Every structure is written in C-alpha cells, then in structure tokens.
Amino acid sequence: MTDFRWDKLATDGMSRRGRLHTAHGPVETPAFMPVGTAATVKAMAPWDVAQTGAQMVLGNTYHLMLRPGAERVAKLGGLHRFMAWDGPILTDSGGFQVMSLAQLRQLDETGVTFKSHIDGSTHALSPERSVEIQDLLDADVTMQLDECPPAGWPHDKVADSMRLSLRWAERCQRAFRERPGYGLFGIVQGGVYDDLRRESARELSAMDLPGYAVGGLAVGEGQAETFRVLEVTCPELPADKPRYLMGVGRPDDIVGAVMRGIDMFDCVLPTRSGRTGQAFTARGPINLKNARHREDTRPLDPNCDCATCTTFSRAYLHHLIRSEEMLGPMLLSRHNVHYYQALMAGLRGAIERGELTEHAQALAEGWHAGDIPPIDA
Incomplete structure (x- = not known):
C-alpha cells in the first residue's frame, strides 16, 4: 500500500x-x-x-x-x-x-x-x-x-x-x-x-x-x-x-x-456563491441575479470549458436563479468548482515553468478588468 x-x-x-x-x-x-x-x-x-x-x-x-x-x-x-x-x-x-x-x-x-x-x-x-x-x-x-x-x-x-x-x-x-x-x-x-x-x-x-x-x-x-x-x-x-x-x-x-x-x-465559497447566484470568471465575479443578463446569449465565461459554459447562456442562468429553480445553483456551483480547479492547474503549470509571478499578474489584471457588458448594454 x-x-x-x-x-x-x-x-x-x-x-x-x-x-x-x-x-x-x-x-x-x-x-x-x-x-x-x-x-x-x-x-x-x-x-x-x-x-x-x-x-x-x-x-x-x-x-x-x-x-x-x-x-x-x-x-x-x-x-x-x-x-x-x-x-x-x-x-x-x-x-x-x-x-x-x-x-x-x-x-x-x-x-x-x-x-x-x-x-x-x-x-x-x-x-x-x-x-x-x-x-x-x-x-x-x-x-x-x-x-x-x-x-x-x-x-x-x-x-x-x-x-x-x-x-x-x-x-x-x-x-x-x-x-x-x-x-x-x-x-x-x-x-x-x-x-x-x-x-x-x-x-x-x-x-x-x-x-x-x-x-x-x-x-x-x-x-x-x-x-x-x-x-x-x-x-x-x-x-x-x-x-x-x-x-x-x-x-x-x-x-x-x-x-x-x-x-x-x-x-465553501465556490458552492455557497453558486447557491446565491454568483459565478467566478477570468474577469472577476458575476452576479447572475442582475437584470443586465436577461437577454444575454453569451456563455457565462467564454474562456471556460465546463458544461455550464459550453451549454447554457447567461440569459438562461439568470432565469433559473431569478425563478429559484434548483438547477441554477447546481449549474453555477459546478462552474465555480471547475473554475477553482482550472485556477489550481494554472498555478501548478506556472510553478513548473518558473513563471508564477507573471501568471499571477495576468490573473489579477483579468479580475480587475471586470466583466464585459453585452453589446447592446
């Protein structure tokens, strides 16, 4: 053993x-x-x-x-x-x-x-x-x-x-x-x-x-x-x-x-946030309760390959959260845990390459930039 x-x-x-x-x-x-x-x-x-x-x-x-x-x-x-x-x-x-x-x-x-x-x-x-x-x-x-x-x-x-x-x-x-x-x-x-x-x-x-x-x-x-x-x-x-x-x-x-x-x-943050309508993304947290997402056909995070982001639109996720459908917290929790695991994988790779400082700076710049609004916003 x-x-x-x-x-x-x-x-x-x-x-x-x-x-x-x-x-x-x-x-x-x-x-x-x-x-x-x-x-x-x-x-x-x-x-x-x-x-x-x-x-x-x-x-x-x-x-x-x-x-x-x-x-x-x-x-x-x-x-x-x-x-x-x-x-x-x-x-x-x-x-x-x-x-x-x-x-x-x-x-x-x-x-x-x-x-x-x-x-x-x-x-x-x-x-x-x-x-x-x-x-x-x-x-x-x-x-x-x-x-x-x-x-x-x-x-x-x-x-x-x-x-x-x-x-x-x-x-x-x-x-x-x-x-x-x-x-x-x-x-x-x-x-x-x-x-x-x-x-x-x-x-x-x-x-x-x-x-x-x-x-x-x-x-x-x-x-x-x-x-x-x-x-x-x-x-x-x-x-x-x-x-x-x-x-x-x-x-x-x-x-x-x-x-x-x-x-x-x-x-508990990834799943607790998912249950309250918050998603973590490369451009910082997003509140899916916000009305700006009502007709937004984009994925939650275009840089994410999780099933939530590759299948559903922000408009649908907004609908689920506002309607208090249990699928909403499930999809956001799954995305958030996936995001955290991708974050850790990125950190591991950066350490292996000797580029952690540069990688951390790029992450911070993305978070500080904030979410991109819909084209018609």
Whole structure:
C-alpha cells in the first residue's frame, strides 16, 4: 500500500509544485478541496465534482459525528463508500466549531463538550475522540483537534489557546492509528502574533507529523495580515511536508498564499456563491441575479470549458436563479468548482515553468478588468 508522503516536484520562489500520496490516490498540489461538510459537496453529485478536476474533498468531524454518526458510517463501509467518492478525503477535526458555535460548547483541558445545534443533545469531543471519529470515517488526512481563536483576542489569551492546541496535538499523535496512506496534520495557531506563530510552528515541526495546516486565519484579520502571518509561519515548517491553509478560498487569496508556500486549500465559497447566484470568471465575479443578463446569449465565461459554459447562456442562468429553480445553483456551483480547479492547474503549470509571478499578474489584471457588458448594454 502507498506510504503517505508529499513529493516536491518544482519550486518558484516560495511556491511549491508537489504531489501528495494517500491511501485513495494522489493529489496534485497546489490543490483546492471542495467542501463536503455533511458527506456531500452541496448541489453537486460526486461524479460532477470529479469531472471538475478535483482530486480530494473535505468532510467535517463535528457534523458527521452528529448526523449520521461516525459508527454508522463505519458500519456502512466508510465515508468513501457512503458518499460514493473514490478519491482522498480530508476531515476537519471539529476545531472550527469550537469557535463558530461558542455559545453551544464548554471547553477545558480535556476537550470540548458541545450541545448539538440540531437537537440540543450533549456530545463530548476530546482530541482522542476526534481522531477516533476520523478513523471511523476512514479519512486519508486526519486533522488534530485544536482551538481556533477569533480575531481580536489579546496576546496572552491567544498564547494560552495556542499552547492548549499544542498539548492536544500531542494527544492526537498518540491516539492516531498509523497505517500506510493515512496521515495526521498538526495545526499552527497563534493569531496575528509573530512570536506565537513561530512557537507553534516550531513545536509542531519537532513532532515530525506527516503534514501541517495553518489555522486561525480568514476569521476577520484581512488579506494583508493573512499574507504577513504566512510569511512568518511557512519558513518555520518542514520543507518536505505539505502545508494546508484552512478555510481560505477567494481566488486572489489562494494565489497570494501559493506564492508564500501553501500547498492545499479548502473553502465553501465556490458552492455557497453558486447557491446565491454568483459565478467566478477570468474577469472577476458575476452576479447572475442582475437584470443586465436577461437577454444575454453569451456563455457565462467564454474562456471556460465546463458544461455550464459550453451549454447554457447567461440569459438562461439568470432565469433559473431569478425563478429559484434548483438547477441554477447546481449549474453555477459546478462552474465555480471547475473554475477553482482550472485556477489550481494554472498555478501548478506556472510553478513548473518558473513563471508564477507573471501568471499571477495576468490573473489579477483579468479580475480587475471586470466583466464585459453585452453589446447592446
């Protein structure tokens, strides 16, 4: 069986072109993982997700723990069989919900106690239980349980939180069941404080984990601060291990993070935007609710070869969205995920050619140029 490893294939500045080997196949990096929180990428069938070029998806420990339950998924053959996804799966540990559902939980050294947002039932999530759940789900990448501090916390409070996450990482490592093709990622925390980010990265690096994530960003600190934190953090992480920036997903955020040494991304933005009528294109986002598209016979993005763009007009997509037909979000979500996968493929090729700076500049110029209006507008 394949060992879990990441091979570095090329570099361009701080950026890396690599290949992650897992029990369920390889992942070309830099990679974007569509989010399948509840064992489904919203509004998309698994074969549609695969056709976009996506190789790895993300599931969520907290949500799957509550419904349908990890033991039930294991009884039914594991998450891959359950959701009919043959490729690799990464599962978030539930740490983000420690922050986002703060009103429904209690946290101490042992772990987190949640009240279910579904029915109010109480559930305990320790580092050991989080790892056990992800094992039952058969996740190729298991994430350590951590605490994700919100933006604005003072240094001393963030320091206590970061060191708690380090202690939880050690417990997760002890609980993780080693087997070929499966890996545990540690999560660097520390807010926007350089000394805490360095401390977290160095302590986690000393644990020699299979991979590392940068957490606690995209929580309100802004792009410039995110990039600065990455410039501080990435050099402290092992050069031969994959780096995953959690929950960051605007196209310009991804490009900037790749240029600072990040290999893996996830975000709900492509599918969430699709459900609200927004499409990502080479000339920036387009709002299909806008009346200017009512009689526009052009494709959504003439540079895109996805089924949405090669089959349907903007006028039809506008009609679907305004009529609240379910096909509208499905077509836009499929296009958006395809766009993200094409974006990542373009970044990989640019790194291989040593032309990432020029490629990033061309992408930015297209986004800033904006959409071309209809001829009769």
